[in-house]
Amino acid sequence: MAMESAPPGELIASPSGDFTLRASTAHLHKVVLSTDILNPSNTVLADMLGFDSTLVVTTPSIARLYRNRIEHYLQATVQRQSQILVIDCKEETKNIEHVLKICQAATQAGLRRRSQIVAIGGGVCTDVAALAAALFQRGIQMIKVPTTLIGLIDAGVGTKNAINFCSRKSLLGTFSPPKASIVDLTFLHSLPIRYISCGLAESLKMAIVARPDLFGILEATGPKLLRTRFRDPLEAATAVIRISVESLLTELAMDLFERSSYERKLDFGHTFSPYVEEASGYAIAHGEAVAIDIALSSHLANQLGFLSDETMCRILDLLASLGLPLYSRKIDVSGIWRSLQAVIAHRNGKLNLVVPSAIGSCTFVRELADLRPSMLQRAVEDITSRPLGRGVN
Ligand SMILES: NC(=O)c1ccc[n+]([C@@H]2O[C@H](COP(=O)([O-])OP(=O)(O)OC[C@H]3O[C@@H](n4cnc5c(N)ncnc54)[C@H](O)[C@@H]3O)[C@@H](O)[C@H]2O)c1
Numbered sequence: 001m002a003m004e005s006a007p008p009g010e011l012i013a014s015p016s017g018d019f020t021l022r023a024s025t026a027h028l029h030k031v032v033l034s035t036d037i038l039n040p041s042n043t044v045l046a047d048m049l050g051f052d053s054t055l056v057v058t059t060p061s062i063a064r065l066y067r068n069r070i071e072h073y074l075q076a077t078v079q080r081q082s083q084i085l086v087i088d089c090k091e092e093t094k095n096i097e098h099v100l101k102i103c104q105a106a107t108q109a110g111l112r113r114r115s116q117i118v119a120i121g122g123g124v125c126t127d128v129a130a131l132a133a134a135l136f137q138r139g140i141q142m143i144k145v146p147t148t149l150i151g152l153i154d155a156g157v158g159t160k161n162a163i164n165f166c167s168r169k170s171l172l173g174t175f176s177p178p179k180a181s182i183v184d185l186t187f188l189h190s191l192p193i194r195y196i197s198c199g200l201a202e203s204l205k206m207a208i209v210a211r212p213d214l215f216g217i218l219e220a221t222g223p224k225l226l227r228t229r230f231r232d233p234l235e236a237a238t239a240v241i242r243i244s245v246e247s248l249l250t251e252l253a254m255d256l257f258e259r260s261s262y263e264r265k266l267d268f269g270h271t272f273s274p275y276v277e278e279a280s281g282y283a284i285a286h287g288e289a290v291a292i293d294i295a296l297s298s299h300l301a302n303q304l305g306f307l308s309d310e311t312m313c314r315i316l317d318l319l320a321s322l323g324l325p326l327y328s329r330k331i332d333v334s335g336i337w338r339s340l341q342a343v344i345a346h347r348n349g350k351l352n353l354v355v356p357s358a359i360g361s362c363t364f365v366r367e368l369a370d371l372r373p374s375m376l377q378r379a380v381e382d383i384t385s386r387p388l389g390r391g392v393n
């Protein structure tokens, strides 16, 4: 965890003899947007590595594509052979075993409290490594180098981490701002198209609730960015990433630990999606589940009178043109409805479903009583009868 110049705490002794310790911590999380960061002439990553040892955590696909370049970079810049740990971790196995494997490797590599873990990979990799960094010796420094679009604009620049537990998505995790995130869109050049679509779902989430300018860019260039893996048009590619990162950090800055409010714009697309992922046995990827959630939430917004027909259609059309599913036969309305109980428990007794009211603004459906299963049924029937895109899988 990045803690620099933490202000001193305060001890308050009450007349009754109890003590209250108020300790504040300064969190400094640097997010650097750079390109070609594994080129030794780019010292952004090297400059962040302290003199202490480093454990690089990555996954098999990144190791296959980039291991030589990572090793060469570290030797050429910090002149040090760092340990590289490859964990074969996917959503289905995003569990405590992998966290413990990283902690074991950190022990064997002799990591100390001022050492760091550098995670180079998708959201699964950065989440698992960040949880290990938060636990190891009660928290060591973490640098996230995201390599997927979801990573670049969300998981890799966010402050929380989680693993799945007891068949529940993201049940164990911590809020642990990393020391730094390094955002380099050139990693997207090797990313399978399916995962570019997934990242576009997260970007679209932010566009719909907060950034009409981003929505416009996605409408105009999203399908081309998808086809070219963010190579062309480069100006739009850079803008999508910059605006998405900025809007995520703006929301996080207001409530870093999700304590002051259970009404969070960033929860758009994340009410039904945990159920969608779990019910499909994680065959539906996170971004695809977010897309399905966006489609359902937008349709419900329309039924409740918050969102016009025209704007709902723009959202559904854009999802489809970005190669995203709008629904899946792997889920059903009764399952979706039942899953809302867990959401309500997580959101302190309120449903707080985020629904769009226009492009760039949203509102909240606070109580479950404001919805009915028949509304969900109607949304599903209408969405699945649409001819566009991948539609239903
Ligand atoms: N902590 C957060 O705030 C946060 C936010 C959003 C999502 N998440 C989590 O992130 C996860 C989804 O992340 P994801 O979409 O990055 O999926 P992922 O990590 O599973 O990566 C997708 C696939 O792409 C491969 N890959 C990654 N980068 C590549 C590259 N540059 N070239 C080729 N292949 C590459 C991976 O090995 C994997 O097979 C979910 O578990 C979700 O819960 C966390």
Ligand SMILES: [Zn+2]
Pocket: 154, 202, 270, 286, 290
């Ligand atoms: Zn998400």
